Amino acid sequence: MVLSELAFLPASRGTLQLLRRRLELVKRGKDVLQMRRDQLAKELLSIMDELQKRPKAEQEFIQAARRAALMRVARGEFEFRSVSSLVKPPKITSIIVSYQGIPVPQARIVHDPDFSQITDPDYKETIEQLWNAVKTMIDVANKEVAVEKISEQLLYINRVVNSLEKNLIPALTDVLRRIEERVVEEELEDFVRVKLLGGV
Amino acid sequence: METYAAVRAHGLKSRLLSRGDYEDILKGEKKLSDFKDYSSILDTDALDAKLEKIYRVYVSRLETISKAGPEISGFVLALLDKLEVENIKIHLRYILGAQRPVIYYPYGRHLGPAKLSTIKTEGMLWEALSRTVYQAPSSPNFTTPLESERELLLDLLYYNYLLRKVEELKVSNDSKEALQNLIREELEKKILVWSRVIDSSIIFKLASSLRFRVRIPGIPDDWKNLKTTELMQNVEMSLLKDIEVKISLRFPVSIGFVYYYNALAFLEARNLEKIIIGKELGFPEEVILRNLILV
Numbered sequence: 001m002v003l004s005e006l007a008f009l010p011a012s013r014g015t016l017q018l019l020r021r022r023l024e025l026v027k028r029g030k031d032v033l034q035m036r037r038d039q040l041a042k043e044l045l046s047i048m049d050e051l052q053k054r055p056k057a058e059q060e061f062i063q064a065a066r067r068a069a070l071m072r073v074a075r076g077e078f079e080f081r082s083v084s085s086l087v088k089p090p091k092i093t094s095i096i097v098s099y100q101g102i103p104v105p106q107a108r109i110v111h112d113p114d115f116s117q118i119t120d121p122d123y124k125e126t127i128e129q130l131w132n133a134v135k136t137m138i139d140v141a142n143k144e145v146a147v148e149k150i151s152e153q154l155l156y157i158n159r160v161v162n163s164l165e166k167n168l169i170p171a172l173t174d175v176l177r178r179i180e181e182r183v184v185e186e187e188l189e190d191f192v193r194v195k196l197l198g199g200v
Numbered sequence: 201m202e203t204y205a206a207v208r209a210h211g212l213k214s215r216l217l218s219r220g221d222y223e224d225i226l227k228g229e230k231k232l233s234d235f236k237d238y239s240s241i242l243d244t245d246a247l248d249a250k251l252e253k254i255y256r257v258y259v260s261r262l263e264t265i266s267k268a269g270p271e272i273s274g275f276v277l278a279l280l281d282k283l284e285v286e287n288i289k290i291h292l293r294y295i296l297g298a299q300r301p302v303i304y305y306p307y308g309r310h311l312g313p314a315k316l317s318t319i320k321t322e323g324m325l326w327e328a329l330s331r332t333v334y335q336a337p338s339s340p341n342f343t344t345p346l347e348s349e350r351e352l353l354l355d356l357l358y359y360n361y362l363l364r365k366v367e368e369l370k371v372s373n374d375s376k377e378a379l380q381n382l383i384r385e386e387l388e389k390k391i392l393v394w395s396r397v398i399d400s401s402i403i404f405k406l407a408s409s410l411r412f413r414v415r416i417p418g419i420p421d422d423w424k425n426l427k428t429t430e431l432m433q434n435v436e437m438s439l440l441k442d443i444e445v446k447i448s449l450r451f452p453v454s455i456g457f458v459y460y461y462n463a464l465a466f467l468e469a470r471n472l473e474k475i476i477i478g479k480e481l482g483f484p485e486e487v488i489l490r491n492l493i494l495v
Contacts, residue, residue: 073478074429074491076470077251078303082290086297086347117296119348119397122428 006175011182019179023172030164037157043100044150047143054140061133064126071126083123088114090131092138097146104149106142109135201269202371205276206453208265209461216468219494225475226485232472237261250476252306255283258469259307265458271370272455278365279462283307285334285358289351291316292325296347310334322350334361343405348398353406355394359387360410375454378447382459385442388417389435396428433493440467440495467493 009015072080091110096103113131118124215237217225224230232238232250241253259280266276283305294302304313310332319325329336334357342349366380394403395416407414423434443463447456471492478488 069481069483070487070491071429073474073481073483073488074433076473077247077477078286078290078305078473081300082293082297082302085300085302086293088298117347119346120428121396 006171009175009179011179011186013183016176016179016183019172019176023169023176026164026168026172030161030169033157033161033164037154037161040100040102040150040154040157044147044154047099047147047150051140051143051147053136054144057133057136057140061137064130064133067126068130071122083118083120084127086115086117087127099146099150102149102153104146106145107138109138201271202369202375202455203453205265205268205272205455206457208268209458210452212261212264213461213464216464217471222471222475222492222494223485223489226479226488232476238472247476247480248303251303251473254469254472254476256306258465259283261465262462265461272458275365275369275455276458276462277309278362279459280307281309281333281361282358282466284309284311285354287311287313287316288325288329289354291319292322292350292354293347295320295322295325296350329357334358337409341409343402346398348394349402349406352394352398352403353410355387355390356407356410356412356414359383359390360412369455371455375447375451375456378451379454379456379459382443382446382456386439388415389439391415392417392419393428393432393435396431433491436467436493437495439463440493444495464495467495 009019075083090113092107093110094105095108097106098104113127115124115127115131118127217235221230221235225232231243232241233243237257238254241250245253262276262280266273266280268276284307287304287308288311290302290304294300304316306313308315311328315328319328323339326336326340327338330338334354336353336357340350340353342353363380363383366376366383369376369379391403391414400416403414403416423431426434440463443456443460447454448460451457471494474491475488478491
């Protein structure tokens with residue numbers, strides 16, 4: 001039912017009952033949405049806590065990348081490139097994970113890179129450090145996507161709740177009151193008319 | 201002929217970059233192209249092109265000496281063949297790894313980069329190597345699936361080949377013996393680095409399969425806690441000092457001086473490679489300088 005249509009509703013007991021049921025439903029819907037909003041906000045806060053490790057993860061990544069760059073300088077480009085070629089790359093896929101019912105795309109590591117062929121302790125340490133930093137960054141990125149998707153949903157629910165609170169519920173209450181008054185007036189008129197006819 | 205080659209090496213040595221030159225390049229006071237030998241290197245060149253040109257200079261320097269005479273050319277080119285062995289290692293890593301693009305040194309005599317790039321399997325590589333001067337077994341019996349074991353075999357094969365070339369030299373017994381001892385010492389120091397990377401039983405097994413008598417030298421106390429990269433740098437530095445003391449000063453006009461010059465010229469190429477990469481990656485001057493080996 002469009003809000004503007006409410007103005008043209010016939011004033012009758014049937015309409016009154018219909019509107020009361022609708023108002024009840026809208027209020028219940030609003031409560032449910034508010035509960036959902038609280039639930040999502042709680043989830044968001046818990047993820048936000050985990051996101052606090054982002055600066056540390058970035059720092060670790062920068063350190064690992066710098067160490068790899070230093071190895072590149074110390075060992076030379078020819079060796080560095082070919083030794084890096086010995087590392088078999090990791091497999092990372094994208095899956096959809098449900099966060100409180102919200103579908104969120106997430107990167108999942110199917111298997112780690114294989115650096116079993118790297119026997120030089122310096123290269124091994126550098127590559128392991130770099131991969132661990134990348135893994136943490138992937139984790140942080142996953143959480144960030146989750147925050148983004150949950151926030152979008154939260155904003156949408158907020159808009160709906162606001163719309164219900166500020167528009168639909170006041171409009172329905174208003175129409176309900178107006179129709180109630182009309183129905184009472186009409187009943188009073190009918191009563192007076194019956195009384196008058198009875199007096200005749 | 202030996203004296204002539206040594207004199208040419210002395211002449212070429214005077215054109216090698218000094219510590220001050222490296223510092224000037226790092227500070228940006230001089231460009232690499234300001235030096236005559238490297239005048240073809242442009243700022244606009246891509247990283248790979250710059251590196252290729254640097255190693256081309258090294259190759260051309262050694263080729264110049266190899267033209268001094270047929271008696272010594274085999275040995276000089278054998279020194280240069282080190283680059284070819286490095287290329288083979290690079291290709292081996294490519295075959296056994298994830299096959300990401302690699303770059304090769306611009307040199308090849310028996311198994312050049314063009315030929316290497318047509319070899320797709322390890323079996324084909326050993327087969328091809330068995331037909332070269334390195335005399336590799338056509339199907340080597342390795343203990344582990346590790347690529348490093350294969351690299352170690354390549355190193356052993358190379359030193360075996362180099363020592364054969366020294367044996368063939370028609371030079372005085374004294375300088376030949378000094379050179380052989382130094383090459384053996386170089387191999388031992390390489391083995392010392394290898395012992396950090398691979399189990400020593402594998403080293404001995406591979407060496408004995410080539411009838412090589414190797415020993416893992418005792419590691420000096422101040423080297424014990426070094427990382428592999430630092431150890432390699434120290435080994436390289438101590439080798440250069442040894443060559444200088446045992447050969448270049450004792451036999452200044454012998455083939456040994458060519459060997460010394462080769463070590464210096466290769467070191468220059470390696471140092472310039474480090475400078476170019478370091479600058480490309482935006483490292484400060486002192487960090488790059490710390491990674492250079494300066495004599």
